[in-house]
Amino acid sequence: MNICVFCSAYSLDARYTAPAAEFARLLGEGGHTLVWGGSDAGLMGLLADEVKAAGGKLVGIMVELLKHKGYRGADELVMTRDLAERKAELAARADAIVVLVGGLGTLDEVTEVLELKKHGLHDKPVVVLDTEGFYTGLRTQLERMDAEGFLPRALGELITFAETPEQVFEQLKA
Numbered sequence: 001m002n003i004c005v006f007c008s009a010y011s012l013d014a015r016y017t018a019p020a021a022e023f024a025r026l027l028g029e030g031g032h033t034l035v036w037g038g039s040d041a042g043l044m045g046l047l048a049d050e051v052k053a054a055g056g057k058l059v060g061i062m063v064e065l066l067k068h069k070g071y072r073g074a075d076e077l078v079m080t081r082d083l084a085e086r087k088a089e090l091a092a093r094a095d096a097i098v099v100l101v102g103g104l105g106t107l108d109e110v111t112e113v114l115e116l117k118k119h120g121l122h123d124k125p126v127v128v129l130d131t132e133g134f135y136t137g138l139r140t141q142l143e144r145m146d147a148e149g150f151l152p153r154a155l156g157e158l159i160t161f162a163e164t165p166e167q168v169f170e171q172l173k174a
């Protein structure tokens, strides 16, 4: 499976990096391909290192603007002109999307895939690894949208939340 991962480009402490590394190990050992932003920065770089060490393949979708942070050692590195083209390419290459902890870039990416899914433009699973309850606020907001009629589909059809890396893969199989 080609698994697109959105996650932080910053270096984080072990309570965030350890579950991400475990997720990466399961991805690599499962024979999957990581499709990601193609950077060696922060958690993005750690994820790629761990997937590679576990035998998985790496497909990086880079953007001109950030090419100085490109990951050396990807099986394929695709260069896109701008962030919009990169987001489209990331989604197009994926069979499933997994969201790890991240900041505004990650939030922008997950929001876009959910908006496209809302409109029926794809039906790929979107699973959030909710490490340390990092996404409690996002989940609460989405649940309110669901309960108060802001979503055309049930929230559970758009996105699911996992507490552990193992649960992410169980939800991708379901």
Ligand SMILES: C/C(=C\CNc1ncnc2c1ncn2[C@@H]1O[C@H](COP(=O)(O)O)[C@@H](O)[C@H]1O)CO
Residues within 6 Å of the ligand: 005, 006, 007, 008, 009, 010, 036, 037, 038, 039, 041, 042, 044, 066, 069, 101, 102, 103, 104, 105, 106, 107, 109
């Ligand atoms: C932090 C530094 C450079 C950032 N480099 C990036 N390279 C590739 N992709 C990136 C970068 N920054 C953001 N992205 C994309 O957004 C997500 C991460 O953003 P966040 O704000 O950290 O959550 C990630 O999924 C990427 O696709 C300088 O060292």
